[in-house]
Amino acid sequence: MKRLRRNSEDPSKPSDPGIPSLYSRDLDRKCGNSSMRLMGVFVVCLMVISVVFSVSVVLRDPPSDGWAFAEARVLEVNPKTVTGLEDGSSPSVEQPKDKLLGDLLIDGFDERSCLSRYQSALYRKELLHKPSSYLISRLRSYETLHKRCGPYTESYNKTLEQLKSGQHTGPSDCNYVVWISFSGLGNRILTLASAFLYALLTNRVLLVDPGVDMPDLFCEPFPEVSWLLSPDFPLINQFDSFNQKSPHCYGNMLKNNNFANSTGSLPPHFVYLHMAHDYNDHDKLFFCDQDQNFLQKVPWLIMKTDNYFIPSLFLIPSFEQELSNLFPNKETVFHFLGRYLFHPTNPVWGLITRYHQAYLAKADERIGIQIRVFDTGVGPFQHVLDQILACTMKENLLPEINMQEPIVSQLGNQRSKAVLMTSLSSGYFEKVRNMYWEHSTVTGEVIGVYQPSHEEYQQTQKQMHNRKAWAEMYLLSLTDVLVTSSWSTFGYVAQGLGGLKPWIMYKPENQTAPDPPCRRAMSMEPCFHAPPFYDCKAKRGVDTGELVPHVRHCEDMSWGLKLVDRQEW
Ligand SMILES: *[C@@H]1O[C@H](CO)[C@@H](O)[C@H](O)[C@H]1NC(C)=O
Ligand SMILES: *[C@@H]1O[C@H](CO)[C@@H](O)[C@H](O)[C@H]1NC(C)=O
Ligand SMILES: *[C@@H]1O[C@H](CO)[C@@H](O)[C@H](O)[C@H]1NC(C)=O
DSSP states (O other), X not given: OOOOOXXXXXXXXXXXXXXXXXXXXXXXXXXXXXXXXXXXXXXXXXXXXXXXXXXXXXXXXXXXXXXXHHHHHHHHTOHHHHXXXXXXXOOOOSSOTTTTTTTXXXXXXXXGGGHHHHHHHHHSOOOSXXXXXXXXXXXXXHHHHHHHHSTTSHHHHHHXXXXXXXXXXXXXXXXXXXXXXXSOHHHHHHHHHHHHHHHHHTTOEEEEOOTTTHXXXXXXXXXXXXXXXOTTOTTGGGGGGOOTTSTXXXXXXXXXXXXXXXXXXXXXXXXXXXESTTOOTTGGGGGSHHHHHHHTTOSEEEEEEOSOOXXXXXTXXXXXXXXXXXXXXXXXXXXXXXXXXXXXXXXXXXXXXXXXXXXXXXXXXXXXXXXXXXXXXXXXXXXXXXXXXXXXXXXXXXXXXXXXSOOOOOSSOOOEEEEEEEOSSSHHHHHHHXXXXXXXXXXXXXXXXXXXXXXXXXXXXXXXXXXXXXXXXXXXXXSSEEEEETTOHHXXXXXXXXXXXXXXXXXXXXTXXXXXXXXXXXXXXXXXXXXXXXXXXXXXXXXXXXXXXXXXXXXXXXXXXXXXXXXXX
């Protein structure tokens, strides 16, 4: 391996001293040492601490669910918790500072049934942007709508009856978007966020096909009423067979001119929207205002997609104003929707927090490297390894190594970096780890390299596989610096949840490492891989990546679209 020149200006941050002692210091401050002997005060202290650290259940009432116990203990020594308290300008200890993520979330959920919901803030940096007050108010009104229209409510039962009987009894009280569980986990997270935003924009209720494992991976995001479609939903067994040829497929209906005589007649009870990557020009008319006008009258929209289609919603004129009110910062769309919707269930949260505590929490800096190789054949490939090293060293994300005789490093407070690698293969991780084991770094930094799992091939539906995949995306989102692979929805989810602008490694062509190996992303937004290129008004093709400043072509896919904020690119 070639020795690469390093010219980092990266100032070494001193590590946080005294982390272990802060817990007791805080306890002393809040309660006073001597009063600790008084039982009554002690209980009050525990209650105060409990709110801060969420350990009350451990101390007073060990839950039957072992997960809760494990996670709560992790939090006692979590550095972020302590930092949060130290930095917290507010002297009040009623709540961890940003447990509700700037009011993106509401209080009042049962904490134990979904620990991640209110604990996630403890593992993350402060939000860079605050959600707009308009977004917050729309989320609150959505929650009210969902409570009124969600599964097994009176309104739901009524529209379900109409759907079953085929009878029209006037306009329906509640309208729905049903999201079909489809494709790999990264795609599903992106499409669910897309479907939710579409529901917000059209005053519909989002219902989720549980598929094989949705309830195993994600907590309920809305209060009181489930987002999961009820098992008695009449069309639920047809979801797999819905395709572009289905009679109720919107594109197919347009193609066959089934609406030719619909003037004055009643709209269908439901329409299937085929929005997968192979959708055709008729299906793509979904992104036209005229078609949205029609779809507005259909109570049930059933959607199958594997794409993050939000960028094209920004090109629909009737949604423009609302979207701009919801998201003054365009590149925070998935960031906020993702943080609002996707809370890992307790088993997944256990995977995340235990791993974080064991390997990542103590490092001065965390670097995520997400590797997805689309080449056929079994890796690891030398050109991919070359690309990873070229990118991380050129961009000063990782230090170079000393190729001279081994230098025995001094004992002391060396700055440490934890590298979290995710890949289906373990080969890259082993090479990078061995490199930093066999050689010292020119900066004296200590580099730990970790990879949670290597499943060798992508399995789309297996339970533990997807739990781990979700945990890995989330762990990547907790890093300080992120390097991702082109085209990977796994990386998009991590960068969006983490609020990170990653370095994207270009897709290797012809088995060679590209030069330059990577570039910084324009925004943290995911890329829409299969956008329409159609001007609905002019009824002809158009480059939709050139229409407005905030919808551009992606760094990693020349025909894809993504949201960006500034136009300096
Ligand atoms: C809706 O229907 C379900 C089952 O058919 C029933 O259990 C539930 O009570 C109904 N809800 C209301 C509000 O009537
Ligand atoms: C539309 O209605 C007219 C007159 O009722 C009929 O002749 C025609 O066949 C219908 N077209 C379709 C596509 O159903
Ligand atoms: C790919 O590599 C082969 C052999 O190295 C070379 O002959 C070919 O021209 C390359 N193709 C492209 C598109 O670069």
